[in-house]
Amino acid sequence: MATSTDLRVSWSAVPARFRARGLRWTPQRRAVVEVLSETDGHITGAELVERCRARDAQTIPSTVYRTLDVLEELGLVRHGHGADGREEYHVGAGPEHGHLYCATCGGSWEISDAAAERIVATLAETDGFEVDLSHVTVVGRCRACDAGA
């Protein structure tokens, strides 16, 4: 699977990328990166802390959050806010996409490319606004919950 391969190669290069930037490679950062390399899609800051603690109970939350900040500067994760306002990190450097969140069932999905394009175009046209999709979470009700109403 090309996607998995691509991500795997990317994570193994992380130590070198850190050093190239004059940043240090530490055991704590390694742990965060290992958890992320096993993570698909999205993860909340709090969940990442939990996962790291599962590996090493001495994990300090502030260190994890700081590592996430650095990884975001390197473009390896991208932060946004979930429907409840909490930090949510999109793992990997895939194309920007927004999310739909159903307040009824709690499910979430990526906004389809077609819809995203239309939304972006609409706001550019009506408001001259350039949308940052990675920070867009649209709350509402999904088809299934609508049907069940």
Add this chain to the structure above:
Amino acid sequence: MATSTDLRVSWSAVPARFRARGLRWTPQRRAVVEVLSETDGHITGAELVERCRARDAQTIPSTVYRTLDVLEELGLVRHGHGADGREEYHVGAGPEHGHLYCATCGGSWEISDAAAERIVATLAETDGFEVDLSHVTVVGRCRACDAGA
């Protein structure tokens, strides 16, 4: 101004509405309601706490947040999340609207009715998703910042 009049009438009726629901009318709730009655548009939970503390330094944050929860149940405020994920309350019972937030200058605006309609229609069509506009904050870059780039 019709809008101010309308809001003013609404706030003065709040104590009665509370009682009609079997809820108590307390000095703390009065303080919150007074601050809200002087508030136009939106306010964060934290700022409301600050405003109440300006009136009475003994104000307890948890009481303020709980009052906001009750007011939301009564439909007098509506909560959403700002671009940074924090709680933001829309004051008054006006029509649902979403927001645009410029990450560059920090400015925010309501999404125009025309754009909102298009976005809602798009997501209904492509994903069968029913949007809850009050919970939509689109992050990006405004026209002015785009022009200045």
Add this chain to the structure above:
DNA sequence: GCCGCTACTGCAATATCTTGCAATAACATC
């Protein structure tokens, strides 16, 4: 006014996330 019921508050604890500071450790150089 008094009494009783119970909604509500303050307090304390907690979760999530941020940040300053002093000590530690990564790592380049010799």
Add this chain to the structure above:
DNA sequence: GATGTTATTGCAAGATATTGCAGTAGCGGC
């Protein structure tokens, strides 16, 4: 390996927001 520089960590404090519990107070009824 030793040394020096400084990025990074752990700790403590802080901001925002939530929640359980015991004591308080709003308020209806008498």
